[in-house]
Amino acid sequence: MRASRLRVDEGGFTALVGRVLPGEQLELVVDGATVWTFHAEPHRRTRGLPFSLVSMTWPAGLAERLNGRARFAVRRPRGRVLAGVEATVGSSTAPIDLRDDEGRPLVVNKWGELTARFDSADPRLGAAILQLAARLVEVLEADGQKVMITSGTLLGYVRAESLLPFDDDADLAVVVDSSESPADVAGLAYRLKHTLRTAGFDVILHSAAHLQVRVHDLDDGPRAYCDIFLGFFRGDVYCQPFHLRDVVPRTSLTPTIPVAVDGVVLPAPPVPSDWLRACYGPGWMTPDPGFVFRTPEATRARYENWFGTFDFGREYWETVAESSEAHTARSAAAHADAVLRLASELDARHVLDAGCGDGRVTGMMLGAHDTWAIDFAEPAVEHARTHLSGRAQVTRLNLADGRDLLDAQIFAASATSVISTHMVLHVLTGDTRRHMYALMRDALRHGGGVVATFATDHTEERFAFRDPATWHLPVDVLADELAESGLRIAALIDEAARVPGHERATATVSIALIDTTGERR
């Protein structure tokens, strides 16, 4: 092996190796540990030659952690090293650390994110996951739903009557065969969310066809997750977001049969191979840690529009909230002062702090009005509840989900309200920002006001889509977006330049309606 055959940098790697077939499975090894299994795409010009040039871009989760020095190698699964090199990536020369907070080695999962290797996880995790799945099946069946194991859990059962060695959750599907309408399926997702919450489960919606149930601190042990997907038929085509849309006989899915996964009895489809072939393709029986979903555009467009995508960046923001330190941004005082002044001027009964984070800034805006602080990251909500200790209502609410937005809109319209949003607008995706504008409109139409503070420039790091910490929203871009939503910047209240290493450039503005008669008010 010659070290020069592998080059790595911040974007990815290029390897000159012996002949590799298109789609062949290879592994990336970092300091002796397999981190990423992928399908090679040899450069077209080397096809047919006795050597191949393989270039791969780092998956987003791995790219974030590659900053330092390590020994990199590319090899066939558990086989001979094809190319290797000792190299430094990024600005640090410290050893690259690809372990989680608990010291467990991390691997790239099928979403391109880093996750703890299942075989390195707490041995109680598998049992906790399956117990959670069994409890969920019980509640869902009592509610009259047809439930079956699906995805990785079904695959693990068929291969070895066990959880897959690299899986980190359980997967269930609720099969809806009474309606073909996506509206009914979405409606069922919301109903099941209430049902499961009433039964004591911590539920979030990734979309209106994908619920996730989490159990925290199982006897001080690991967190267990279970995904619940809603599947339905349109004619002969079985649809199970986010990926599957193919012909599957109804009799292959229901009525279900009881099977044992690692000894835990769960319902399974009577002909699992039909579901597995439709989802993973004809090669589903062959283990493939490098598998990634390649969802056709027509399917993606249907599912994303029928059911939405509510949780973009949630894990990032939960991590940020978990590591929240006692840091109050420089803009907080000006923001809080503007909110309090506006609330007083308008004699507002409500202040709604949208995206409250750890609640420190909310705490600066308390007054004669009722304050409602909302955030979609659970650790943020926990911090805010502790910090505000009953002086404000704190709720986990996700404005990306139009259902949660309606609750906020009803609140804002029920009495004169001031909407406060501090250091949030610039990290929202376009759809969620439009939801925020709808909330602002409702408050303004009912005599309320809006104060928004946001980052106007990137950090010392240049903008990178995969790193929300670099996202920003220039004032003129905000003004354009507001105009499309019938809103305008009423006043630029405060503006602050970047202080390298400490503070981001920010602006604080008040927002008003553009009157439909053309008059500005």
Added chain:
Amino acid sequence: MITLITERARSVLHRLTPGTRTEVDALREEIDRLRADVDELRRDNLRIAQLHDVVVDRLAGVAADSAEPHPHEGGHRA
């Protein structure tokens, strides 16, 4: 809206004949607009479900607060 989209799609179909580059580009743009409108129509499914859920939720709250609930009123949160 569905009828309108269908009519526009039919109109595109009738215009799918060899033409100038400008005409072909105009057709492409119309197809893009149709696709965007279909997506918007799909989003209405979600909005309906969300509105339905909030109404049922609030109705359950109203029923719970009511001194004499109507014997037929229901709602999945009851």
